[in-house]
Amino acid sequence: MKNLRLLAVGLLFAPTYLIAQSTAPSPLSPYISVSSPVVALTHVEVIDGTGAAAVPDQTVVLDHGKIASVGPSAAAQIPGGAKSLDLHGHTVYPGLVGMHEHLFYTEPGSAALHAFSTGELTETAPRLYLAAGVTTARTTGSIETYTDLRMKQAIDSGAMPGPDLDITGPYLEGPGAFSIQMHVLSGTADATRLVNYWAKEGATSWKAYMDITPAELRAAIDAAHAHGQKLTGHLCSVGFTEAANMGIDNLEHGILVDTEFYSGKKTGVCPDQRPVEQEMAAKLDMNSAAVMAMIHTLVAQHVAVTSTLAIFESFVPNLPPMRFLEREQGPMFSEAWSGVLQTRAQIAEHASQSLWPVLLKKEMQFEREFAAAGGLLMAGCDPTGYGAILPGFGDQRNLELLVQAGFTPARAIQIYTQNAAKYLGRDGRIGTIAPGKQADLVVVTGDVAKDISAVEHVDLVFKKGVGYDSRKLIASTRGMVGIR
Numbered sequence: 001m002k003n004l005r006l007l008a009v010g011l012l013f014a015p016t017y018l019i020a021q022s023t024a025p026s027p028l029s030p031y032i033s034v035s036s037p038v039v040a041l042t043h044v045e046v047i048d049g050t051g052a053a054a055v056p057d058q059t060v061v062l063d064h065g066k067i068a069s070v071g072p073s074a075a076a077q078i079p080g081g082a083k084s085l086d087l088h089g090h091t092v093y094p095g096l097v098g099m100h101e102h103l104f105y106t107e108p109g110s111a112a113l114h115a116f117s118t119g120e121l122t123e124t125a126p127r128l129y130l131a132a133g134v135t136t137a138r139t140t141g142s143i144e145t146y147t148d149l150r151m152k153q154a155i156d157s158g159a160m161p162g163p164d165l166d167i168t169g170p171y172l173e174g175p176g177a178f179s180i181q182m183h184v185l186s187g188t189a190d191a192t193r194l195v196n197y198w199a200k201e202g203a204t205s206w207k208a209y210m211d212i213t214p215a216e217l218r219a220a221i222d223a224a225h226a227h228g229q230k231l232t233g234h235l236c237s238v239g240f241t242e243a244a245n246m247g248i249d250n251l252e253h254g255i256l257v258d259t260e261f262y263s264g265k266k267t268g269v270c271p272d273q274r275p276v277e278q279e280m281a282a283k284l285d286m287n288s289a290a291v292m293a294m295i296h297t298l299v300a301q302h303v304a305v306t307s308t309l310a311i312f313e314s315f316v317p318n319l320p321p322m323r324f325l326e327r328e329q330g331p332m333f334s335e336a337w338s339g340v341l342q343t344r345a346q347i348a349e350h351a352s353q354s355l356w357p358v359l360l361k362k363e364m365q366f367e368r369e370f371a372a373a374g375g376l377l378m379a380g381c382d383p384t385g386y387g388a389i390l391p392g393f394g395d396q397r398n399l400e401l402l403v404q405a406g407f408t409p410a411r412a413i414q415i416y417t418q419n420a421a422k423y424l425g426r427d428g429r430i431g432t433i434a435p436g437k438q439a440d441l442v443v444v445t446g447d448v449a450k451d452i453s454a455v456e457h458v459d460l461v462f463k464k465g466v467g468y469d470s471r472k473l474i475a476s477t478r479g480m481v482g483i484r
């Protein structure tokens, strides 16, 4: 009887449910402004991601998720039925491939509890990355790995907007972990166990952290490689040269976190940060034989470096400019915003003692030297620190800082597109604008080749040929960064 009643209820509801399902709009539709299968972007300046100079007045045709053709507008053949967009005064470049794109955010007020505590930005981070033009993102260290994996599933299935995600497993960290949210490895077997477990659960990349022991690092690298996956590190206990010789694939942040040049460095131990930074600021010469030898080892061992200039800049007194920060205010939870302003004011008060103006310059110089020596330089936004750098916004700032560091805008774009795609082994599919490539593209107002800050003025982000409205994505996050 009871079963029959349930059946009756089921029958009653079934038709409405089916109707609702068939007519319900896609959860993505509020953010999509171009959905035609064939689109022509006409009279647009193209920066193709290879490092080549910008080419004016081009027409790019997108056909069913792929780039069909690129060429001078005067000679363009636009297929009948294509949606044509006149993009005079705009620049198009490949969708960014962000290589340090956490899905969490430093919690407002967390300093009182722990040195580092984060909350997952399940709704806002994917939208903000996509809004800024990031169409592929490596998460480079997870706090809630299951949450990150389910976010990836939700994006892949079309349940929410966001970039294609390469999910990094939990931080591989040793004793001394400064966040209570990190697992502390108990030895090499534990490092291997952790990698094997999370690889099975769906993680596809790895990140070692500051206090990992050399033996654990070696074990983690071997375990990751056994799965055909790569491992990066924000290292401290292990220097760059030592890690390169162990077979690490990538190093985060650059020379500012390389402790191998510090006079007080002990094997396998992460030293206190302040004296390392003081010595680096005062003494370390980026053109010295020792630094050049480290760079040559990285290049010889094919170790990539991820630039994270934006997060470093946030420690420099009175930077980033308020003009930049104010763009982030709308998406931020009010308490997160006031926390950022307070910390920024404290940093400004102690400006005379700050090492960061010098350190940022040294890091920029290192990145130039590394790239000039043939090293694979990539970039990401690393939305951590005291919360001033948000997903996506930080990537745009990083592009601007790469140009400040001496790269041309076209090279800065290449670092953020083709270089990262190569590292991921996806350069046959993404990272450049060429016929046959996936239609992942960013359309901005302005001339990026003349003024890199045009990357802040994103109009459209195409992911697999679908055009998302950047402003709508950002507007939808209003007041939520710092909450969810």
Ligand SMILES: [Zn+2]
Binding pocket: 100, 102, 140, 141, 234, 382, 384
């Ligand atoms: Zn990180």
